[in-house]
Amino acid sequence: MSAIRPLGRPSATDAAEPGAGRISTPAPKSQVLYADEDVAHAVADEDPVADADAMVGVKHAEVRPTPDAEITPTPEVPAADTHGHTQTDTRTDTPGAAYAVPAEAIPAEAVPAEVALVEAAPADAAPAVTAPAVTAPTPSQSTASPDAVLVQRTMAEIAPVSDKVTSYFYALLFTRHPELRDLFPAAMDTQRDRLLKALLTAAENIDHTDVLVTYLRGLGRGHRKYGTRPEHYPAVGECLIGALSRYASASWDEETEVAWVRAYTTISQVMIDAAAEDELRAPAWWYAEVVSHDLRTPDIAVVTVRPDQPYPFLAGQYTSLETPWWPRIWRHYSFASAPRSDGLLSFHVKAVPAGWVSNALVHRARPGDVVRLGPPGGSMTVDHSTDSGLLCLGGGTGIAPIKALVEDVAEHGRRRPVEVFYGARTDHDLYDIDTMLRLQQTHPWLAVRPVVDNRAQLPDAVREYGPWNEYDAYLSGPPGMIRSGVDALRDVGIPVGRIRHDSVEELVAAGD
Structure with a gap:
């Protein structure tokens, strides 16, 4: 780089260790800048292989901030207040170090084996994710800022x-900063693309300030659970610039470098500041003890946990969860109920082939085991300031947050129509239908419609009813279902602004 540029400000305070006084259990090593907040929650365990292609292009219809999650513009950027979604968050009192990229490049053959060649990724939560998605289209060349134009050219x-850029980025990171290697999972397969793609997506959408800031703030808060500190950001920025300058040699010049440095400095500072603010009001993670484990089917379990301290969240949101058997591996799961007076939290988990976290929760977890929870995230929450009806589509374990929304409406005592379409491939997969039918018997404003089809054509069933022009729509399920569901709902006249769902690529489409 042509000059050394300072990056980042430290946390405003030295908060007490977030883990102090909690359930005694070994804390896994931390991680750095893990972009796992872009993984779909409730649906994560729903047939990731079959739905992988369908996930591409899925968009978040409405961005709504919630108390502690993905940023008001969140690439979930949904506006969730999550996304929070663990290790003591120690910070320094000195400004973030400046970084510079040495002129000499690491030869391609120097790429560590664990970066260049990774094992097949086990998917517990959703198909391997790329980057979060913003909800605004990438600016055109005619309207984009000069920096955005240069970034887009790169x-x-x-x-x-x-793929080569990704491998080289991690080669630089682990070679120049070997102390950071231990902050990542032992197997890099599920992590490999997330960090870099999240950074690239954020930089490319640098002009969409409202959406981007929300996403980055949520990401910064969520990264606290990995033990990410301000001084880690310069190392990542250095290696980002190094990888880009090597593989974008045709367009790379001093002006482009300056544009990328400005973009990364902005991105990292938003995340650093959000983490510092969050430190003042919430722990980096919560320990939670499993109090019940209900195996509903051979591969689906309802897991209920008791957090070690109050856990604030809204119905429809989700959290990230880590088990003691797979340290540093986090997956997202939706809360299966509205906040309860006893403070207990429930999750519906489906074990998927080779799924580390899902299989551990379904087949190994028992009462007494202790897991860790990140902060809440997601913006699929109910707007209680209106009387609009709710049209809810839940596929598979995606029924979990839908059930929470129904309970939330009931607790607020306002009679507003709620129509729930509960989809599954077989009767056997309608594992929570009895619970939903009991809610229907209790609340006359609720209608539950099971939809069983081995092709899971839930959106088609919705078209047969209606009209839905006075309803807000909520979708939760496999990525393919969400994508086709959004199309179906738009076809029947529901405005995009009234369609809500949380999924993986909310920052990229800007327009997961």
């Missing part, structure tokens, strides 16, 4: 060699 050049 992105276009590296697109055909993105």
Whole structure:
């Protein structure tokens, strides 16, 4: 780089260790800048292989901030207040170090084996994710800022060699900063693309300040659970610039470098500040003891936990969860009920082939085991300031947050129509239908419609009813279902602004 540039400000305070006084259990090593907040929650365990392609292009219809999650513009960027979604968050009182990229490049053959060649990724939560998605389209060349134009030019050049850029980025990071290798999972397969793609997506959408800031703030808060500190950001920025300059050589010049440095400095500072603010009001993670484990089917369990301290969240949100058997591996799961007076939290988990976290929760977890929870996230919450009806589509374990929304409406005591379409491939997969039918018997404003089809054509069933022009729509389930569901709902006249769901690529589409 042509100059050394300072990056980042430290946390405003030295908060007490978030883990102090909690359930005694070994804390896994931390992680750095893990972009796992872009993984779909409730649906995560729903047939990730079959739905992987369908996930591409899924958009978040409405961004709504919630108390502690993905940023008001969240690439969930949904506006969740999550997303929070663990290790003591120690910080320094000195400004973030400046970084510079040495002129000499690490040869491609120097890429560590664990980066260049990774095992097949086990998917517990959702198909391997790329980057969060913003809800505004990438600015056109005519309206984009000069920096955005240069960033987009770089992105276009590296697109055909993105795998090489990713491998080289991690090679730089682990070679120049070997102390950071232990902050990542032992197997890099599920993590490999997330960090870099999240950074690239954020930089490419640098002009969409409202959406981007929300996403980045949520990401910064969520990264506290990995033990990410301000001084880690310069190392990542250094290696980002190094990888881009090597593979975008045709378009790379001093002006482009300056644009990327400005973009990354902005991105990292938003995350650093959000983490510092969050430190003042919430722990980096919560320990939670399993109090019940209800195996509903051979591969679906309802797991109920008791947090070690109050856990604030809203119905429809989700959290990230780590088990003691797979340290540093986090997956997202939706809360299966509205906040309860006893403080207990329930999750519906489906074990998927080779799924580390899902299989551990379904087949191994028992009462007395202790897991860790990140902060809440997601913006699929009910707007109680209106009387609009709720049209809810829940597929598979995606029924969990839908059930929570129904309970939330009931607790607020306002009679507003709620129509729930509960989809599954077989009768056997309608594992929570009895609970939903009991809620229907209790609340006359609730209608539950099971939809069983081995092709899971839930959106088609919705078209047969209606009209839905006075309803707010909520979708939760496999990525393919969400994508087709959004299309179906728009076809029947529901405005995009009244369609809510949380899924994986909310920042990229800007317009998961």
